[in-house]
Amino acid sequence: MMLLWLILIPFLGGCLAWAFRGRHADASRWVSIAALSLDLPVLALATRAPSGAWLDRLNLPWIPQLGINFELGLDGLSLLLVLLTLLLGIVAVIISWSEITERTGFFHFNLMMSLTGTIAVFLALDLFLFFFAWEVMLVPMYFLIALWGHERRIYAAIKFFLFTQGSGLLMLVAILALAFVHQAKTGVFTFDYFALLGTPMSRATEFWIMLGFFIAFAVKLAAVPFHSWLPDAHTEAPTAGSVILAGVLLKTGAYGLLRFAVPLFPQAAMAFAPTAMLLGVIAIIYGALLAFGQADFKRLVAYSSVSHLGFVLLGIYAWNTLALQGVVVQMLAHGISTGALFILAGALQERLHTRNFAQLGGLWASLPRLSSWGLFFAIASLGLPGLGNFIGEFLVLLGTFQRHPVFAVIGAFGTVTAAAYALLLVQRAFHGTPRKVEVPDLRARHIAVMAGLAVAIIWLGITPQPVVDTAAPSLAALQASAATPGPGAK
């Protein structure tokens, strides 16, 4: 039952946040923080009785006529991602304290709904429920971008929505096709993840259905060539929206690949792996090059996300233990470092009303705290050893090298280009001729958030073992299910 509460608490918190909009200016914020914080002990409680790779399971009938159940499961992988969601959720509420002053009730309602949907995505084990949650997290994010975003918010929001919704429908067709194929083979119409694992099907069928899943997840993961929504959405979103988008929503794509696209279609995934890895490598290099050419702080960070998530794609399709561990660490590290950079971009925008490098520069003297945090997270983003991103990228490259040395070698260049754009970011935004700007530096609230994120990324960089250990059983289970094709497979 804990898993149900894990979803219900943020949902109810969101409703309350909206209901309290008139009472007090900050009531919605406190309600949201309280709900997300309350979810943390619930998450801890859910891990009490592990069985196998699964820490907790829940299965309730939902639409039995169509073989649909309300089935949730928490394993190490989902645990880490839910934890990231909750923490970044709290961060998002805190950093929008001074930025969002209009319609706060509805803002927090949307934020919480999006987080609810994301948590449900990480827990769902019924493919229909998964799709339901997948859609639920979209609409609120659309509102966040369209209502509280920057100049071209409507354009960005609609582009975001069309990309993700279009590909989502493609995934729906793939899910239904899988269910029908399963029914044709076994006579049972079901959307249950475990039942559908190892469904025997012909090569061509498996490939096409896998492709439906892959495209939906690749769009979410902003893999080249499906990345073009990302820079717009991230740039135009309010800071909290960018943090949630980059930190959490993009991870649902990676999670989907790990949980569904590869284990459900092992042979097709194997055959497709070189193509996917190629796309990953292209994303690493291409994203970095584009990031290098940006004149907008947030756009640069957005393109750096494309590059970082290229490592995730590369690692997933390398599909060995090392690479998968790297993927998990990279997902967490990217969530933290990119989130922090977006927060700093938001802080700059709030103070100087611009994100354009042409109007920035020379800020170190006037805004020393903001600038030094900027330097720290830019360096984290370029993958300095001792910080989380390094571990992630290193493990991914190591794992990939065992499978496809060529891709690993090309991917490794990504770390060089990362250094280029990250340092360029620092140089153009903070260095240069000192300039006097009459704005306050970072306040205590932001500094606390930055310090928390910094601790997290240093911890991840120095002792990644606990994270790796947490994810290990579920990664092993995923690898095992992908390795044993069902009975009668061709």
Next chain:
Amino acid sequence: MNSSTLPFLILTITPVIVMLLIAAKRDHRLTASVTAAGLIAALASIFLVLPAGTITVTPLFLIDGYTLFFLFLILTSTLAVLLLSYHYLERMQDGPYEEYYLLLLLTALGGAALLASLHFAAFFLGLETLSIGLIGLIAYPRRRERALEAGLKYLILTGVSSSFLLFGMALIYLDYGTMSFAALGRLWDSSPASDIYAYAGFALLLTGIGFKLSLVPFHMWAPDIYEGAPAPVTALVAVVSKIAIFALLFRFFVLLGGYRSPSLLWVLSLVAIISMLAGNLLALLQDNLKRIFAYASISHVGYVLVALLAGSATALAAAFTYLAAYAVTMIGVFGVITLLSQPGPGHDADQLETYRGLMWERPWLAGAFTVMLLSLAGLPPTMGFIAEIYVIAAGVGRHLVLPLAALIIGSAIGLYYYLRIIVVMLSPAPRRVAPAPRARLGGATVAVLLVLLVWFGVFPAPMIAGVQQTVASLSFAPRTAPGSGDIFAPQRPAKAFADRESKARTSNMFNF
């Protein structure tokens, strides 16, 4: 006469009572109450006769689960429209109002006849009754120029499309010598349409039905009528008339054995595909909400056609679910427009700009509208989401690749204009003219629709169970092989459906 005809009898007697009542005493409230009572009695009687099973009434009508399911939909829709209309008419202050209810009942009666018809005569009878009711209703606000214009347009179009239908029927009769759907299907088995008259007949028939369903390329009239008609009547046009005609088309197609004719399927696929695409694309260009929903309804009929094309038991259940969701959502949408509309001879609240900032002025109404738009867009947690998935499932089960592709592209385009309306409602509000006075009945109706929409969107199990039971109880089903005997002969429920399903199961469905 069998007791199974009870809902129909009540529905026939009520207009007579209402007519006499109007003659005796003009009283808006009383007339509305009697009409509502008649509709509720008819609805209640549906549940009474439900266990009676399938009954043919003369060679013209068939009362079975199919008829009763759609009758339930049509009657509840009519009732909802009535509740929405009451205060709307009051505010118009341009009496008399009583005949409105008479016309409303006529429309429902015509729709009901269509649902049950098994014969061209019944088909035409139902259609004309429906159309006459609608013409009167559309032009009811006689001081509104737009409404009169729309009424006239509808009159002419109805006349033209009916004459297409009649001519088509005549040509088919010329060839086969029968007007009964089932007999036609049997004759078609022995001698498939090869004759130019039959071809022309079917083409004219489809054209007529296409006009009535406003399918592309017969859709030109829809936006004008939707815009001109008073908002509650627009809901009636969008819901009752479309559901009734679609139900008829589905039954006709199945009884005729249209699934054996590749050319018929091909034509219908083409119409479905262009309706889905063109409907959504044209809606993008509009700034008038009623016109947007006119185009949206064109595309939605296209989506249900995918279920018709699939033609399996799943598809029939999907069509039921989809039309139920469509009815709830469309009436809800036009209900909100009705509630926001100003009294007087102007026009309804149909300009997009009227909705700017509505969320901050009337949050509940705007919230309800938002959920309804999400339902039209097929997003959770709404009935529209479940229904769209059901239709897609039916299509996937029959590997209708092209119609499915059009459905997906169409609904992705559709998102754009639905979201646009939502964003306008959420933007900061400018000062507006005095808001329309509140209408309790209408407000309650919209609230009930909203609850239904979300409840069945989150817990669709009871609805789907009901729909599947209805489908299983049906004895008419698409036939696969020629000469498979009388379709009214007792057989295992929906056996032919099951046959079709199992056939598909044996072959790999993805022969790319």
